Amino acid sequence: MDVQDLHAEAWAGIQKGYELGRLGHAYVIVGSPRGSGLYFAEEFLKLLFCESSDRPCGVCSSCRRVGGHKHADTLWIEPQSKARQIKADEIRELVRRITQTSFEGGWKAGIVLAAECLNTQSANVLLKTLEEPPPKTLLLLVTDAPQALLPTIISRCQKIVLSSAGTEKADAVWRQPLLDILRDLPPANGLSAARLASQMKGLSDFIKAGIAEMVEADIGQNEAALDESKLKEILAARTLARLKEVLAEILQAMLDWHRDILLLTSGVGEEHLIYGEERKNLAEQAKLHTQGSALKAMEIVEGIGTRLNRNIPELQIFDEAFRKLVRR
């Protein structure tokens, strides 16, 4: 999966702008300056500089020089660390370079990675250029903290917001399968409890694979310098961190479902339901509950979260929880 697929909508906008000759002269790309934001900026530049008709080809000499940050008509600025500021002199040099005649007769581009590291002085130097941009110049400001940029800079740039790794796709994939599981609650017996538990485990594995893929794409070639084992470690840690977030969202959704059941057993009006569109299923399930057992079910779901944080095997946790949910 490449940048263009991951951020298809943002990419389509850029490509169309290029084809119609209506690209902006400055963009704020909101994404990781070491991951998605960086790759998007590189693809953007390849689109401008590529020598092939099917652009960006990624393999011609220009594309390769752009990818290696060695193209003579591109100038990259990147602070060594997040704590470091980008100085006014660096921006002056960037402005000087991109306002000169291009070496190869086409576009000139300045790229500022971690643009949130611009200080007031350097941002002001940049502002002057943004007010009177020379033709065929492009400025790309890549940042994952756009709120740290001066509003006057933001307002003079077009904004491209890239979704963070895994967020949208992982979110989209779990809702429907989870709903299928929730509709089968409470389990009729031990066997159906075990079946639902393994469905939950399958859902979790599926989400995990999706997240790993996105994280991998986000880490990408930028950290290829690291050795294999270190890379695997980073991948595993980031995947696990994101998986925990998504599982927390799933548990919240399960909790909301049981909260709805509790409301129905308490005779509260249907207009207060979170899953209003599921009111028929919820009403059926509420018939199998008392207020007490609905409350207990919420506690059981909360217990799943606690136990997941203790690194107990997932299947075991789900198995125990669904068995406790079996209707009496």
Ligand SMILES: [Zn+2]
């Ligand atoms: Zn090319």
